[in-house]
Amino acid sequence: MRGGLTRRMIIASGLLALIIGAGFGIQLLASDDVREATSLVRHSRQELARADRLENLVLDLETGERGFVITRQERFLQPWRTARAAFPERVRSNARFADSAVQARRLRRIGRLVESYISDHSVPLVNAARRGAPSAAGVVATEEGRRRLDAIRAQFDRFRATERDVLNERLDRDEATIRRADIVTIAGLVGSILLIALFAAYLSRAVVAPVRRAAGMAGRLAGGDFAVRMPETGTAEVGELERAFNTMGGSLEASRDELRRFAQEQSALRRVATLVAEASSPTEIFETVTREVGELFGADLARMERYEADGTVNGVAAWSRDPDDQQLAVGERFPLRGASIAALVRERSGPARVDSFDRAAGPIAEEARELGIRSSVGCPILVGGRVWGVIAASSKHEAPFPADTEARIAEFTELVATAIANAESRAELAASRARVVAASDETRRRIERDLHDGTQQRLVSLGLELRSAEAMVPPELTELRAQLSEVANGLAGATEDLQEISRGIHPPILSRGGLAPALKTLARRSPIPVELELRSDRRLPQPVEVAAYFVVSEALTNAVKHAHASLVRVDLEAEDSAVRLSIRDDGVGGADPAHGSGLVGLRDRVEAVNGTIEISSPPGSGTTLDVEIPTEGG
């Protein structure tokens, strides 16, 4: 509760203040008691002193009177007169201050007795003495006087005795009161200390300890231990602090986990992107992406599928968390019947998820149930605007995939799409190049063909006709015959020239007879010996034969012209799916593709038919060309 701690502090402080205040209050009261007791004692003492002074007045009366009586001197009457005058007032005032009614009565009685003494005894005595009467000094008078004074004195004694009793009692009480006050003080002190100690203990437990724990936890959090938590036992704001710290710990932990997961994802994406950039084989990329997706998103199984033209879907790569477990099928076509990620994704051209295959129909759903799959999530692979395929991650657990899984898989599918687009581009490029080369070869073949069938035949026919005409000329017309003969020779020459040109355009034996006879012809016509080993029992596709022929032709030319070789070995082997061609010469080597355009042209020609060529030409060790050209599938 808000302000709960403040309220408690206020209440506790108030209580403490109250109790301590009460303690001081009690102490004040005790002080008051003491003061009162002390003043009572003082009062009693004053009473006693006043009584003494009163008695002194009486004594003054007596001595004054006696003195006058004895000496008859007026000066002895002075104290007597003074005392007599002062006495009534003094008695009254003493009585007023008396402690109790009894004492007051006593004082008043003393007053009366003294008044009576004065008026009944002392005044007449003084008058008598003044007159000079002898009775004034008589024993009787004196006796009476003494008797009265004794009575008065007795009263005074009783008054003083009582007053002393009262005084003693008050002294005792005073002491008791003081003792009590001391006890109260000590008790109050002890109690206050105790309370303050309790208060401090409470504060310490309720506030200081949690704060210290919080500081400790903050230190551990700063050190990287995000799993630390503190007990949430505090009240009010302290409890809020503890909860806040725990929440903070939780947040930090979640942040770190999220960051870690993000980093893993980026690493995976980077690995895949590297493969794509290196133009790795599509199979490798598919398998890598499927594995990365499966592992990153906590799936048990994952598969990448391609949509085929016949409406089925074909698995191209699969991954399983447990390699011993039953795997998803790869290379098997599934019709898109029933519930499946593949069907949904294709319909929507977007991501989809299936939370249960329990009551679903169709072969893909069946496979899912067999493998124990509970839920799946999938994302399309879009290449050039069309849905090329789909990648699906599946889980055997209850918990569904988090909501952002589809979006995160999409980052991977984009890379896959790029790879596929690249591969398709490369394939198109290669196909285009092959078409260009094939078209060029075809053109040359046709030109050679046309030359042969057309112009060549005409020239030959003309030659024959000319010879016919020559034969018709009578032998006498030597000049005419000579001329005709010359023309015939000219025609023959032209025919030979045309043959030469045709040979340069395209060797007729290659298209008429095939690679083997053509190579044999090349070998025979070569100025340096050529050892030919041909292991081919069949005609090969035309582009392959043309490429192989020109490789050998160019290689032989180089061997003669540049390598100054004395022998060339040509090995041709036709296997099931490719042709292997190897040309070795014993020349000077050092052939550099960068320098000889012939070699570059060779490479272009070989690669145009999807072949590979390796040139090995260490200086001084001859040159070896190793060529491999695929004969099926391209």
Add this chain to the structure above:
Amino acid sequence: MRLRSLIVDDNGNFLAAARNLLEREGIEVVGGAATGAEALALAQELRPDVALVDIDLGDESGFDVAQRLVETLGAESVVLISSYAERDFADLIAASPAVGFLSKSDLSARNIYEVLGLTGAEGSTDPG
């Protein structure tokens, strides 16, 4: 007796010119065929002494036709001809059972006799 020849060539102009020349030089041209099938039929029917077979019969291979004619007429009766030089087809020519090769430009009665191993311009001798 004149030599009886069969020319197998898919080029009509050449056939005419060749026939003209050979007839003038004393070799009878009993027939001309443009395809292998025609050639075989004529060969069986007419039984020429020599068949001049163009290597290049358009879509057909003259070598194959020559092979079949050899089976019908005998190797010594089949001569390969072409407007290509011999060296352009040396291996195939050497591998063929035909008795020899003549360049079309060199077509003449004398050259034919030479290839066939016959002596004399117009005498008929059995190949011996």
